Amino acid sequence: MAFHVTVRPANHEFTVEDDERVLEAALRQGLAFPYGCRNGACGSCKGRILSGEVSYGPTRPPGLNAADEAAGFALFCQAVPLDDLEIEVREIGAARDIVIKTLPCRVAARRMLAPDVVELRLQLPATERLQFLAGQYLDILLKGGDRRSYSLANAPHDDRHLVLHIKKVPGGRFSDTAFNALKEKALLRIEGPLGSFFLDEESERPRLFVGGGTGFAPLKGMLDHLLETGLDRPHHLFWGARDAAGIYAPEWLREQAERAAGQFLFTPVLSEVPAADVAGFPAVSGWLHDAVLAAYPDLSGFDVYMAGPPPMIAAAKTAFRDAGLPDDRLFYDSFEPAVQPEATAG
Structure with missing residues (x-):
């Protein structure tokens, strides 16, 4: 059965299907919830449960400690509703009009920035542009359904290429390829932009x-x-x-x-x-x-x-x-x- 979720203070409402996670359902229905890693580690998606219960399966996500859970906080990227929910979460208005796309791209340039960091510049098809907010990331889609996430190192006004800084990770499936096998003009598939790490441009604080x-x-x-x-x-x-x-x-x-x-x-x-x-x-x-x-x-x-x-x-x-x-x-x-x-x- 589907569960009903009410979001405070914005008073938005959405539904979550059986075994669907709260964040996944919110994004699917156009709500701009904060999130980062989507695997329960970073804590960016944390909010408060005002009523109702959720499940994480056999173990609590690493980004949520016992004290936070006792205080009513939840990680919505991992939380599956057990009944209707009323939750409190900071929605990200600036992300609402950003369209997440799956696109092909080619490696336009590759250069070493440090012994363990390589820069990739990705070129989209001539008919495509990726609208994004500074600080967001994209996923490289790999064979077999795996994906690897990398932040965009360029600003939205400079979007001729999508620029990634790839750190060498021992045993890393894509980083090994980026350092040892990836050639210019190689074809990749990406999904993005993703994430809620971007500027609060209305703030006047330093x-x-x-x-x-x-x-x-x-x-x-x-x-x-x-x-x-x-x-x-x-x-x-x-x-x-x-x-x-x-x-x-x-x-x-x-x-x-x-x-x-x-x-x-x-x-x-x-x-x-x-x-x-x-x-x-x-x-x-x-x-x-x-x-x-x-x-x-x-x-x-x-x-x-x-x-x-x-x-x-x-x-x-x-x-x-x-x-x-x-x-x-x-x-x-x-x-x-x-x-x-x-x-x-x-």
Whole structure:
């Protein structure tokens, strides 16, 4: 049987079919719910159950702890209704008119950005364009039904190509191909744009951008978009890597700092080598969230956009909340590495 869901505070309504997940049903019926990984790990789709019950199967999703569940929170990407629901969730109005497409594309260019990062530029057919919001991602569709998710590293105004930064993952089905076998003009299939990691452009608060590794990619798209429209307040990017080679866009960083006339600040954060100058910017040593808090011990007046591996996201969420950042001003995309079939795809 189908279950009825009422969404507060927007008062939207939709139905969920037998064994269908709440997020899947909401997206299918045109509601713009927040989400990221869609596998229960990142927590982006978290909302509150006001009435009714849901099931996750035999185990609670990793992105939902016991305290959150006891407080009535749920991860809607994994939650299957057991009866009619009334839920509270922040809907994303800006995504409502974005059309998700499945399209063919060709590899227009391929270049190494770092020893473990390759950039792919994908060319759509001449009759197609993909409308997206800066920060969203797309899926590469693989044979056998597998898919791999990668953030778009370019801004919507610069959409001649779709630009991806692919990190080398040992045993990664697509990353191995991207590094070792993929040639220019190779044909791929994609689905996108996906995800609810994008800018709140109505906010007038200063923004901090926090990226670990290739978590820089969606932040670059956001900053390119903001720089194109004109920065009207300070924006500070913190980019973490093991060493200077992991800060793989030095020319872009210098260009943005010059172009933004003091409104763009950059701090490289190196975790495995002593602090040094990186691309002309003084670096600091240690963890990303510590570097952010050393510069901004009170985060109550900021919006924070963060992308990177799950341990980085988890540590920063707790530390930033303790520094006064409200939950609804933290926007994040948790990157789940995907490897060969013996592991869960991310």
